[in-house]
Amino acid sequence: MHKVKRNKGPIKLMNKDKEWRDSLKINIKLKPNWEEFSKTVIKKETISMLEDMYKGCCCYCESKIKSTSYPEIEHFKPKTFYPELCFDYTNLHYSCKRCNLAKGSHYDDNIISPSEENPEEYIQYIGELAVSIDNNKRGNTMIDVLKLNERADLKEERIKYLNEFSKNYELIVSAIEMILNKEDSKDLSILKPFICNFIDNVELKSKHGESYCTMIKHNFLDKLDILMEFLK
Structure with a gap:
């Protein structure tokens, strides 16, 4: 939300x-x-x-x-x-x-209205799970009432969607670590198109109107700062 x-x-x-x-x-x-x-x-x-x-x-x-x-x-x-x-x-x-x-x-x-308040002040996504921030009552209420973590079909869809991003991120990080271990920074240029594509995709899929945009934002937006360092 x-x-x-x-x-x-x-x-x-x-x-x-x-x-x-x-x-x-x-x-x-x-x-x-x-x-x-x-x-x-x-x-x-x-x-x-x-x-x-x-x-x-x-x-x-x-x-x-x-x-x-x-x-x-x-x-x-x-x-x-x-x-x-x-x-x-x-x-x-x-x-x-x-x-x-x-x-x-x-x-x-x-109960939180998405057009009146900011639900992200009360609920965050860790992986595919909706979690109440600091175990606050309003976040817990919304999660429990809407059964956000109990509906098997919803969880499966979120996991499937999240895994695509997680897999790509892990591949990029592994490749960066491998190149850095070789101490050949020139090889990082090979990864730049993949890093840029991943960053663009996360930014796009974190926007309003994209499926599970809040989940993607909470799981990956902070990781973009790390990747941006390798583009400088």
């Missing part, structure tokens, strides 16, 4: 939100008919805007959604307990089905 800048929602949704809030003022016992709303063009436009905001990745697990499942709209504050926020775009996120089901109607002060 990482912080994401929220875009503007569809005008039609804003109108729907105002209409809904006005109705609640008249009758506070009204229940939002989300099922009916799900059949409308406004729902499709909302999904599209949220997809653009998260660049096709789940707001929580950072998997590319359309390659494995259908995207869902996740209500950060559950519509069951906060009906007034049902159509409020600032309360909506782009989520995969697994994360949406895991979070469900869970909400308290420990």
Whole structure:
């Protein structure tokens, strides 16, 4: 998870939100008919805007959604307990089905919104595992609620993705050490294209919109400084 800048929602949704809030003022016992709303063009436009905001990745697990499942709209504050926020775009996120089901109607002060706070202040990735920074409660809550380390398919995907980077990094480091042991710095020039390619790939895959970008950033971004030394 990482912080994401929220875009503007569809005008039609804003109108729907105002209409809904006005109705609640008249009758506070009204229940939002989300099922009916799900059949409308406004729902499709909302999904599209949220997809653009998260660049096709789940707001929580950072998997590319359309390659494995259908995207869902996740209500950060559950519509069951906060009906007034049902159509409020600032309360909506782009989520995969697994994360949406895991979070469900869970909400308290420990839950982190990726568009309001920076999750990286609470959660970091060590290898493929999401770990709470300094064992803080908010990080642990998000990891536990979303089952970020319990879902076998998610862990397998992260491991597979991470291993490609790890293998390439280890090969580069081994080659550098071998050349340095030969005390022939001229041979380092042979490695420069491979080092540059690795650095470019890490920087690219650490950006918003790339699958598991936070995991790649946390595992490899600090290693780039070491590699940069050999390019000087």
